[in-house]
Amino acid sequence: MDKNLHIAFIGGGNMASALGAGMAGKICPPENFHVIDINAASHAAWTARGATAATAPDDRLALCNVWFYAVKPQFMREAVAASRGWLREGTLVVSVAAGIRGDVLAGWLGDGAPWPKLVRCMPNTPALVGEGVTGMLALPGVSAAERQLAEAMLASVGKVVWVRDDAAIDAVTALSGSGPAYVFRFIEALIEGGLKVGLDAQQARELALATLSGATRLARESDDPPAVLRERVTSKGGTTAAALKVFEDADFMGLVARAMQAAAQRSRELADEFGKA
Incomplete structure (x- = not known):
């Protein structure tokens, strides 16, 4: 100090x-x-x-x-x-x-x-x-x-x-x-999804937050890339594979990429709008 x-x-x-x-x-x-x-x-x-x-x-x-x-x-x-x-x-x-x-x-x-x-x-x-x-x-x-x-x-x-x-x-x-907002939105979606499959609000919230926290820590501390960690959770023909197929059919990876491109473009627009020399 x-x-x-x-x-x-x-x-x-x-x-x-x-x-x-x-x-x-x-x-x-x-x-x-x-x-x-x-x-x-x-x-x-x-x-x-x-x-x-x-x-x-x-x-x-x-x-x-x-x-x-x-x-x-x-x-x-x-x-x-x-x-x-x-x-x-x-x-x-x-x-x-x-x-x-x-x-x-x-x-x-x-x-x-x-x-x-x-x-x-x-x-x-x-x-x-x-x-x-x-x-x-x-x-x-x-x-x-x-x-x-x-x-x-x-x-x-x-x-x-x-x-x-x-x-x-x-x-x-x-x-x-901007990324924390994406994560918070995903947490909201997990909680809402939990309610729709039969959990109560407290259960859905606790499970969603613990899942995000645990998965993030595992990804941070593991020597394996996220793709490998994902594959280990995904059994062929199992529940996780069924869920991931829905994401893939909706072009989840492309959607995230487009969202980030929109954020980057808005940053450049802010520079043009408020950062004129």
């Missing part, structure tokens, strides 16, 4: 709160956090940890070594314009906004030249329980030490995967960024 490290969160909502909870006491003391959020009601959870908070950018930003922009893409340009006056040489900026390309954000932050110290990342909501996964992209001006710090900060709420460009961040958005 670095007691000299001070971190600003511009946007103090759920994702910023998850990051703060993960970093507090590991990366720096919680009293070294400063939060800017227009919604004063969100300040209580931060100040209860010892952080400072304000509804608009203020001089305390200039004291922070790292800035996290955790606002929605449609508000990012406004947030940058309101805060960039407090940037200091060497400040590391981390963006968790979908769709805003790294070069565009660097241009908004810079004064005549793009801001070099910028990391773009795409975490997901399981970060709220310390089980997130984050895709990360560092601009060339980020040093090895700064890259290591950025990784440590995001690793405090889960796993980290580095990618090479903004197109890969769009892909991360489609898989892990």
Whole structure:
């Protein structure tokens, strides 16, 4: 833990709160956090940890070594314009906004030249329980030490995967960024299916959640690929084969691929809509 490290969160909502909870006491003391959020009601959870908070950018930003922009893409340009006056040489900026390309954000932050110290990342909501996964992209001006710090900060709420460009961040958005919603939808479907085959609501929920959790852990800890694990559950002519045939007849794999392509395309559209240079 670095007691000299001070971190600003511009946007103090759920994702910023998850990051703060993960970093507090590991990366720096919680009293070294400063939060800017227009919604004063969100300040209580931060100040209860010892952080400072304000509804608009203020001089305390200039004291922070790292800035996290955790606002929605449609508000990012406004947030940058309101805060960039407090940037200091060497400040590391981390963006968790979908769709805003790294070069565009660097241009908004810079004064005549793009801001070099910028990391773009795409975490997901399981970060709220310390089980997130984050895709990360560092601009060339980020040093090895700064890259290591950025990784440590995001690793405090889960796993980290580095990618090479903004197109890969769009892909991360489609898989892990939006992915929890796909899983939650599948859980909903399992529970509803359980009800239709005769289980009560509590039984269906417990069985669905335990099945997803157990299967995920088995896939994570096994040396075998998911296809092999699936085959081991599937006896020829058995119950699992009958269920999987329904998925295959409906082109389940293709449906998932098309859904992810739609998410990636929307990420690119957000870049065009809200991330114009």
